Amino acid sequence: MKYVFNEGSIEVPDGLIDQSINLLGTKSGDGLNVVISRDLLQPQEALDAYVSRQIKSLQAQMAGFKLHGRRTLNVNVERNATEAIEIAFEYKQNGAKVHQRQAILVFPPTGQILVLAMSSSLAFDAEDEKSWQFTLGSFNF
Template identity: 30%
Template sequence: MLYHFNEGRIEAPDHVSDRTMHLLAPTPGTGEMTVAISKDELEADETPPEFLKRQLADLSRQVAKFTRGELLPAQLGAPEQKIGGSKFTVSYKQQGRTVHHVQSLFLLPDSHTVLNLTFSLPVPFTEEHHRKVDAVLASFVLRGKDASAL
C-alpha cells in the first residue's frame, strides 16, 4: 500500500490498516483546545450507530465518572460533500483530572472509514468553544476535491 502523509510517503507492508492519529496541540498559555483527528474502520456488517455504541462502551470502561451529552447531527465540510455524522460532549476523570471533549464522528464516502475529530479542554466547553468546533468541522475539504488539499 502506498501510504501518504504530510511529509512524504512510504510503501507500507501488506495487510496493515491506516490508524493514523493527528494531534494538534494548542500553543502553551493560550487556553485553546486540543484537536485530535483519527480514523477507524467499521467492523463487518456494523452500522455507524453500532460503531458509536461500541466506542462509547469501550471508553466508559476505561475511565471514571464518564458522562455523555446529547447526540446531535453534524456536518463535515460544505453541504455538497454530503458527509453527515454526529457530535456530542463527553467528560470523564483521568489521572485525577476531569477532561472535557466534543467528539464528532463521520462516515466517509468509502462507506467503511469513520473519521473522528475530538476537541479537548480542561474546562467545560463554552458557546464560543462550540462555535470554534463548528468552524473547524465546516472547514473540512475531502482530499481530491480541492487542489490545495493534495
C-alpha cells in the same frame, strides 16, 4: 501505495490501512487540542451502532465518564453533506476533568471510521464552541 503526511510521503506495501492518530495541540499543552483518529466498522455494522459501542467502551474505560449529548449532523465534505454523529462528554484523566466533542463519520471510499475530536481541560465556552463548529465546517476529504 503512497502514504502522504504533513512532513512528506513514503511508499508502503499495498493493502495496509491507515490506523494513525493525529494530535494537534499548543506547545504549552493548555487550551483546545484536536485529535483525528481512524477505526474500522465491524462486519455489517452501521454508524449508529458503532457510536453506541464506542460510548459503552468509553464508559468502561474512562473514570468519571458523563455523556452530555449525542446528535446526528451533516459535515460538509467536498460540497456534499456527509452524515456524522456528534457526541459531547467529559471524563477524568489524572484526576482532572477533560471535556470533549467528537464527530464520527464513515469515510465513503473505504468504509473506514474517521473521528474528529476537540478537547479541553475547561468546559466548552462560546468561543470553544465556535472553534469546534469552524473545524467541522472546514472539513474536506
